[in-house]
Amino acid sequence: MADKLSAGQPGMPVPSNKEAKVMNADANIQVWLEMFSQIPPGIVVPYVQTSQDTMLHYKVLVVMEGHAGRSLISQTGEVRTKASIPSALGRVSVNRNPEDDCHINLVLSGHGGNELSYHFPCRDTTQHTKKQLTLSNK
Template sequence: MMAADVNLQVWLDTVPGTRPSVMIPYVKSHEAGVIQYQLHATRKGAGGTSSINQSGDVRVQAGHPTALTQFSMSLGAQDQCKIELTLFANGHETGTYQFDCPRPR
């Protein structure tokens, strides 16, 4: 069973060359167990507002990066975009992480 105060590393990666950009949040834990996540991504621009909401459970192995989910979002040059990821272990929040949306190169 994973402790609620578990030390986690969390980051956001993108799949190179994808349009729209495919984004993958990862987590790495020092303990094996199940992590629950809630992901909220919001884009605001001239064309309006769009949002993505996902949640789920993921089994992690100690010391191994685990992809939580993957999603894609089109971004215009002037769009505002943010990603918020909240993680839980055993029903207790372990942290909330905010990311800027990666811009296409």
């Protein structure tokens, strides 16, 4: 059995943009980010948790814009979730200046190709604390 998150359950919901594109509306899907850093760069780990065993395709896109230009980091893959157990979707290193505009998009899709798209601000990845954002598709 997979361990729960080291800091316990996800924290309070934080407003974020979410677009549903005909994915199972009855599915209970939670998505959040954990951000770790001792010193820059920060490490961002996206998580997904479902109410039932499910196979999902995912794409994580980090977009940063600042005085030095625009940077894109993309990761894709598949994850087989177990009911009520958080699943990490890889990890991304984010090195940004406080004045940079930064956001993280996470797109989930099932076998039918339907998508759920989540949009998170990067926040400050240079702090020495872990942050969590939670969304529920219920």
